[in-house]
Amino acid sequence: MTGRSPMTGFQKMTGHDASLDTPLLLENGRIIDPANRLDVKGDLLVENGRVSWVMPSDRKSSTVPDDTRIIDLDGKWILPGFIDMHVHLREPGEEYKETIESGTKAAAAGGFCAVACMPNTIPVNDCDAVTSFIKARARTGYCRVYPVGSISKGGKGEVLAEFGEMRAAGAVAVSDDGRPVSDSQLMRRALEYCADHNLLLISHSEELSLSRNGVMNEGLVSTKMGLRGIPRCAEEAMVYRDLSLAEFTNRPVHIAHVSTRESVSLIRRAKARGCPVTAETAPHYFTLTEDAVKGYNTRAKMNPPLRTADDVEAIREGLKDGTIDAIATDHAPHSDFEKDVEFEFAANGIIGLETAIPLALALVRDEIFDVTRLVELLSVNPARILGVEGGSLSSGLSADITVIDPDSEFVYTKDIVVSKSRNSPFFGRELKGRAVLTIVGGRTTFFDEELPTGS
Amino acid sequence: MAAKQRFDHKHILSMEDLSKADIRLILQTAESLKEISERSIKKVPTLRGKTIVNFFFEPSTRTRISFEIAAKRMSADTFSISASTSSIQKGETLIDTARNLMAMNPDVIIIRHSCAGAPVMLADHIEASVINAGDGIHEHPTQCLLDMMTVKGKKGKIEGLTLAIVGDISHSRVAHSNIIGFSKMGAKVRVCGPATMIPIGIEDMGAEVCSSVEEAIDGVDVVMVLRIQKERQKDPLIPSFREYSSYFGVTKRNIGAAKPDAMIMHPGPMNRGVELDSDLADGSRSVILDQVTNGVAVRMALLYLILGGD
Numbered sequence: 001m002t003g004r005s006p007m008t009g010f011q012k013m014t015g016h017d018a019s020l021d022t023p024l025l026l027e028n029g030r031i032i033d034p035a036n037r038l039d040v041k042g043d044l045l046v047e048n049g050r051v052s053w054v055m056p057s058d059r060k061s062s063t064v065p066d067d068t069r070i071i072d073l074d075g076k077w078i079l080p081g082f083i084d085m086h087v088h089l090r091e092p093g094e095e096y097k098e099t100i101e102s103g104t105k106a107a108a109a110g111g112f113c114a115v116a117c118m119p120n121t122i123p124v125n126d127c128d129a130v131t132s133f134i135k136a137r138a139r140t141g142y143c144r145v146y147p148v149g150s151i152s153k154g155g156k157g158e159v160l161a162e163f164g165e166m167r168a169a170g171a172v173a174v175s176d177d178g179r180p181v182s183d184s185q186l187m188r189r190a191l192e193y194c195a196d197h198n199l200l201l202i203s204h205s206e207e208l209s210l211s212r213n214g215v216m217n218e219g220l221v222s223t224k225m226g227l228r229g230i231p232r233c234a235e236e237a238m239v240y241r242d243l244s245l246a247e248f249t250n251r252p253v254h255i256a257h258v259s260t261r262e263s264v265s266l267i268r269r270a271k272a273r274g275c276p277v278t279a280e281t282a283p284h285y286f287t288l289t290e291d292a293v294k295g296y297n298t299r300a301k302m303n304p305p306l307r308t309a310d311d312v313e314a315i316r317e318g319l320k321d322g323t324i325d326a327i328a329t330d331h332a333p334h335s336d337f338e339k340d341v342e343f344e345f346a347a348n349g350i351i352g353l354e355t356a357i358p359l360a361l362a363l364v365r366d367e368i369f370d371v372t373r374l375v376e377l378l379s380v381n382p383a384r385i386l387g388v389e390g391g392s393l394s395s396g397l398s399a400d401i402t403v404i405d406p407d408s409e410f411v412y413t414k415d416i417v418v419s420k421s422r423n424s425p426f427f428g429r430e431l432k433g434r435a436v437l438t439i440v441g442g443r444t445t446f447f448d449e450e451l452p453t454g455s
Numbered sequence: 456m457a458a459k460q461r462f463d464h465k466h467i468l469s470m471e472d473l474s475k476a477d478i479r480l481i482l483q484t485a486e487s488l489k490e491i492s493e494r495s496i497k498k499v500p501t502l503r504g505k506t507i508v509n510f511f512f513e514p515s516t517r518t519r520i521s522f523e524i525a526a527k528r529m530s531a532d533t534f535s536i537s538a539s540t541s542s543i544q545k546g547e548t549l550i551d552t553a554r555n556l557m558a559m560n561p562d563v564i565i566i567r568h569s570c571a572g573a574p575v576m577l578a579d580h581i582e583a584s585v586i587n588a589g590d591g592i593h594e595h596p597t598q599c600l601l602d603m604m605t606v607k608g609k610k611g612k613i614e615g616l617t618l619a620i621v622g623d624i625s626h627s628r629v630a631h632s633n634i635i636g637f638s639k640m641g642a643k644v645r646v647c648g649p650a651t652m653i654p655i656g657i658e659d660m661g662a663e664v665c666s667s668v669e670e671a672i673d674g675v676d677v678v679m680v681l682r683i684q685k686e687r688q689k690d691p692l693i694p695s696f697r698e699y700s701s702y703f704g705v706t707k708r709n710i711g712a713a714k715p716d717a718m719i720m721h722p723g724p725m726n727r728g729v730e731l732d733s734d735l736a737d738g739s740r741s742v743i744l745d746q747v748t749n750g751v752a753v754r755m756a757l758l759y760l761i762l763g764g765d
Contacts, residue, residue, distance in 0.1 A: 226593020
């Protein structure tokens, strides 16, 4: 018997879910699981919230329980759940931009099973009370939420925040995202103190004395447009500082949103000599150049700024050769009234959760890297770097699964955005590939109603 | 009045947007309108019934008054809004303020704003024509046009001339518009200033970068001196005015490198003795006051062409 699934488009992480009691068979999909060196057409059974087994189609012998729901995923890819290790959920404090509920819903729609949310909320997530609040709110969201605590109290860059208490409340990392730590001694102490609490340090590497007043990449385009520039060296000088501190203290550092060729090169060389560094970039840094700013397009204003074609090429090389470990969206919702202002006054950042998959898939189609690497960048590595569950489809593990239709073509418009904000430079763009099914701990959080299902 | 030629621009936002033919038409029109300002009754009815708003977010005397006189000589109704009196102070956004202005149905909005691109944004959101009267460090197209008119008036042409711009090129909207405009009309443009004041990519906009004033003004027809801003304290680009003046000031000592009949221009307001010797500013080569006079004519021409009056 086949028919439309009783499941709606979205489902929260809490509340009664009858489907959790029923086994779920994902049938005839291309299963790609780098952790198990698997890339095969086959079936995957989810029971009791966990992966029961994965079975290649040519060795089909397993039987499934009678009441199993079946979803035919012919032509779709079944992947370990995607994890976005850099988002801004804006709650507490700026709920008009996004809430934990709306942001995690956007994540589910974009195929993400988990997100790590940055601490620059109001108040700043610099203590266990705020961390606990975020975790509590996240229980009624649509994906796993890993809070990232602030490195310093109030994000002011003066004294260390209470890492231990934040860790105990559920933080997995600390960061200065949005408000870079200028004081190098504080940064060193933060790296050292992270060791006591098993926290990752995520650095927003920016030398503020070089970037202040700047609103876009410094170069010919900024000169022509009369906009003050942010030079590449504002990022690179701090990337070098952070690598140097990581190497000296022998403590891991994760460099957020890498945007320049020289940053990639610095990280590549540091890795080669054994420096404990990992790095991420965002889809806009491998997709767009500073030209997107022309016409004073505030939807292309972000920090770090969009750079040149040469930087884009280097970012792609870094993603390919392993210098950059992860793709994270830096999902940064802002309301229209914060973007529909003079370019210099406009807020930095764009939403990204719902466009990451098609933009990353474009690199697979361009043969920059293969689909296995794509899964490493969006699932395997973020799980490993953050030290959280996920990143694999091994039997017995929690069933966090992202299913994508790599061939689905659509025009990205304001009308289809799930996030509460609409600040994207990609509206009007023809995109290819998207999530059609997102499963977190066996629970279907997002489901494309067009999928053929039965039982 | 100038022979009727097509002028397809609703807005004047940047010198980039204007073609050589457009610029020639504007200058011809300005030349023919200049005579109105010399009459005993300095008024023609051309723009009667039109409403022109001066929307100034930055202090300005020269440019604002110049536009106002231009509009009044053409019989348009004008009113001025400055940032201190407007709702901007109360937190209203530019777009909201502009929409409110539109409810009063103006024909042209002249905007001066500290942010690059503000005129573009305004033009995208309202029905009226927009004239950029200076946006941040981006452009000041009407200043460029009046400078071209002044040069053409003295030299009879623009094509083939060499112009040197000396000063803070990075933060000068006048320099940016003049580099684009004069290059477009076939002049050579050299720029000179401390390296802290020369922006990346300026060569690609058509300027030749010179390392000394002597080199920059060697054999030139026009020397344009820019104001060194005393107010730029947050990001000091020079150690002192004294040192600036001795290395990059245009003086009686170095002006000899230019052609004997070279003109000296300054968009004002001037710091006498800093960027330009006081004697030179007042000397026979100086056309600084002609610039002001031509400013009115150029702005009359633009209003006339935009509003399609005859």
